[in-house]
Amino acid sequence: MKQNTRYEVVFNTMRYLPLCLIQEGMVNGRNLYGRNGELLLRSGTVIQKKYIQKLNGLGYDGLYIIDGLSDDIDVKEIINENLRISAVKTLTELFNFVEDDTANPTALKSKLNDITEIVNSFVENITNHKNAIVNMLDLISFDDYTYTHSINVAILSIILGISIDLNETRLQRLGLSAILHDIGKLFVPKEILNKPGKLTKKEFQLMSMHSYKGYKYLKDNFDFHPTIFLGALHHHEKFDGTGYPYRLSGKSIHLFGRIIAIADVYDALTSTRPYRKALPPSEAFEYIMSNAGSHFDGDIVKGFVKHIAPYPVGHMVKLSDNTTGIVMENYAHYGLRPKVKIIRHGNEPVTPYIVDLKNDPDKTNVTIVGAAE
Numbered sequence: 001m002k003q004n005t006r007y008e009v010v011f012n013t014m015r016y017l018p019l020c021l022i023q024e025g026m027v028n029g030r031n032l033y034g035r036n037g038e039l040l041l042r043s044g045t046v047i048q049k050k051y052i053q054k055l056n057g058l059g060y061d062g063l064y065i066i067d068g069l070s071d072d073i074d075v076k077e078i079i080n081e082n083l084r085i086s087a088v089k090t091l092t093e094l095f096n097f098v099e100d101d102t103a104n105p106t107a108l109k110s111k112l113n114d115i116t117e118i119v120n121s122f123v124e125n126i127t128n129h130k131n132a133i134v135n136m137l138d139l140i141s142f143d144d145y146t147y148t149h150s151i152n153v154a155i156l157s158i159i160l161g162i163s164i165d166l167n168e169t170r171l172q173r174l175g176l177s178a179i180l181h182d183i184g185k186l187f188v189p190k191e192i193l194n195k196p197g198k199l200t201k202k203e204f205q206l207m208s209m210h211s212y213k214g215y216k217y218l219k220d221n222f223d224f225h226p227t228i229f230l231g232a233l234h235h236h237e238k239f240d241g242t243g244y245p246y247r248l249s250g251k252s253i254h255l256f257g258r259i260i261a262i263a264d265v266y267d268a269l270t271s272t273r274p275y276r277k278a279l280p281p282s283e284a285f286e287y288i289m290s291n292a293g294s295h296f297d298g299d300i301v302k303g304f305v306k307h308i309a310p311y312p313v314g315h316m317v318k319l320s321d322n323t324t325g326i327v328m329e330n331y332a333h334y335g336l337r338p339k340v341k342i343i344r345h346g347n348e349p350v351t352p353y354i355v356d357l358k359n360d361p362d363k364t365n366v367t368i369v370g371a372a373e
């Protein structure tokens with residue numbers, strides 16, 4: 001398979017707005033794709049009412065737009081567009097093979113090789129950019145949760161693996177374990193997977209079998225390094241011993257399971273699901289931090305805090321001095337002190353100016369109080 005493995009950071013000038021603030025006539029800032037890589041909405045398209053309705057139906061929470069205020073907001077993509085499209089397409093094909101009992105084992109293995117190559121490209125791209133802080137919302141804009149979630153979890157897990165100094169081979173194994181961590185969900189009835197309400201006890205039991213079923217499927221069918229199986233098996237265990245399937249605690253949960261657990265929860269919270277709307281990244285970030293040492297391994301959460309941006313570039317924030325601005329740049333290790341382009345004082349628009357919370361000596365007392373619209 002021909003794969004674009006070159007590292008590439010793409011810069012685009014745009015800012016993010018929640019869907020409720022998107023209006024007809026605004027200009028879309030980035031290409032949006034469907035699950036087969038088909039273009040849903042091209043960058044540069046003028047938004048029409050019917051597009052907003054369609055995006056709402058597809059579960060989008062917001063859009064990157066291009067306007068006068070976004071002129072100098074550079075959104076960097078850590079994984080380039082071609083690689084992301086290819087990842088979604090290949091993972092879709094792989095999962096279709098897994099679900100199809102009559103699939104040819106050779107074709108299945110070849111698809112798995114393609115996925116391995118893609119994960120290795122993720123590792124290469126992210127390693128080249130290891131001091132960056134990542135704006136997770138920028139990573140994926142596809143409309144199918146199963147695939148985009150698996151890919152986001154792989155990317156996030158690799159970032160966390162880098163933050164605790166795993167070598168390249170272990171990062172590649174971690175990435176593969178993470179992209180396949182929920183493969184067991186293919187063996188859970190769809191009505192349970194997509195149920196909008198709370199699961200009954202019986203349904204929850206069936207659902208919670210997916211980590212074991214995925215482990216078993218991978219172990220029975222593929223000749224992987226054993227750590228790859230364990231990452232899938234342990235991704236719902238919790239550090240304090242309250243998870244499943246074995247109620248393991250602390251370091252008896254495999255390292256890959258402890259990493260994937262954080263990536264999985266963070267991405268699930270920031271995605272719209274049949275039963276709830278997505279949380280803003282800053283709230284999901286707080287959830288991860290507040291569960292360090294209970295649900296999650298505190299040492300890995302420290303790496304998460306340094307490398308994931310609670311307020312991604314292009315997002316609006318409110319500051320403690322009653323100003324509002326757009327995040328222009330995030331700094332690794334200082335996720336709460338980004339560079340911000342101020343556009344409002346109170347409710348009054350002002351001529352935009354830049355405040356650098358990390359580096360401006362006269363702004364040391366100013367903090368971000370939350371996401372703004």
Ligand SMILES: [Fe+2]
Binds near residue numbers: 181182210211235236
């Ligand atoms: Fe899972």
